[in-house]
Amino acid sequence: MAFFSDITRGIYEDNPVLKQALGLCPTLAVSSSVSNGIGMGLAATFVLVCSNVLIAMIRKMVPDKIRIPIYIVVIATFVTIIDLAMAGFVPDLYKRLGIFVPLIVVNCIILGRAEAFAGKNTVWASFKDGIGMGLGFTFALLVISTIREIIGNGTFLGIPLFGAGFEPVMFFALAPGAFVTIGFILAFVAWLDHHKGAK
Amino acid sequence: MDFRMLLIIAIGAIFINNFIFSRILGTCPYVGVSGQLDSAIGMGVAVTFVLTMASAVAYVVYTWLLAPTEANLFYHLFGLAKPPDLTFLKTIVFILVIAALVQFVEMVVQKTSPSLYKSLGIYLPLITTNCAVLGVTLINVNEKYDFVECSVHGFAAGIGFTLALVLMAGIREKLQLADVPKAMRGLPITFIMAGLIALAFLGFSGLKIN
């Protein structure tokens, strides 16, 4: 049971976006389409898992006072690796995500987990934590981008769902729609927690 | 000096492409600090300073150390056949520059205004992970701005960010007195409010500067 809890924790109970309100910038900005959302989620998960593992490996050798700059160098290295890899292998997705790929380095989730978990736990536990938080981030992106793409563009993964006469509510595809959508989702999550607690 | 271009960059960064309401960069500290007006203003000033300095320093480092141009220092120092293309290191170099700048700002604020230092708390070092700061340096590279354009862009981005913070803080202070449904309290209603302000800012996209 303990094997899975490190992973599932990140998906619901401690979901980095929905419960901890971390990683909001990319969530708001790339969630206008499902394929962008999933792409970003997977890229960030790669960085998160790699940096968690490496930081857990060197945690005993890193002097406490300079741990933050070292974490940053580690994370930035993996971000540059995934950046170069995406530019070379999935150029279309890479162009759509734009500056949000290098911005993964300042995704609070990754530095947050390095500081709160990988710096103090074993490599194996940090690996699982990275997977869990990464999947949680991807899950949140999936939920928000599904709503925004279906209502804001009338498509899912680029495939039109409604007839030609359907006029999508463009508001949801734009920045204001991102804020409002996440606002309602956070409210829904808070409401869910309330009712579970009341039982 | 092409003042028209600088004006376009400035108005663009403050209104038309406001970093928070249009580009969605810088939202993490945004929701954290916009609760009260004075800490919002203090944060805005600190971020504006970092944004301007980061834009300027990043430009210098990029042009003289990373970019494959005539000005590249490694090209001159090592007498290489042609200037090396180190632009792939920009993410890591920019974020380290930003981390150093924020450390510096932290020290200055601590010495000059301990009360502001206390009220900003953890959000001051968190400027390092503010998407807007790294974001503006990357946009400057993409748009190939020169030194003055970079600095103006950084400064204007900061003004826009401060404007967003102040607007939000003013409304949130009033919201304290309103009767908000339980599930909506705190973050949810803040986001919905931000969405409505963003909707208003969308109107600026019609602004035509000739």
Next chain:
Amino acid sequence: MKEIVRFGIILMIVSIVAATALAAVYGVTNPRILAQKEAQLQAALAAALPGSDPASLKTVRENGEVLYYAAFAPGDTSKPMGYAFLARGAGYSSTIETIVGVDTLGHILGMKVLYQSETPGLGTKLQEVKYGDKEPWFPRQYLGKPAANVAVDKDGGEIRSITGATISSRAVTRAVNEGFARLRTKLGTN
């Protein structure tokens, strides 16, 4: 004092390891990235100059910068059948780059947007391909129009601008006009 030196050395070692690892990854991926860029450019040129022979395409440069491309019909290299140029214009939130192909009379043969970073959902529709199509719909409107003075509907022209992205649409159109004017000066006549 000793501590600072120790910290500095550790940071330097970490940075050097990181930079080396990155240089290695870069060495592997960069050829691929360059190949992608080249393939994109070739695809754009093919879309802008349909019917031309890609093998006989001539690139005209000045001071290392590409001025324009001269295209020839397959089998006939005596005189160009058309030209292609790069049109750049300031859009809403980015500089939009387009490859435009024109025939010898100045009519647009084809167009492909190479780079844009406009508002997602609005300006990004410049490159939107409708489900079932192969090519983006927006540039298709330019086919056959005179590159010297094509304009969007809001400016009295025939190009239907993207709803909510007038600035992006106008930027591309203006860039076409300006790019063509520059091409004419470089060619001397036409």
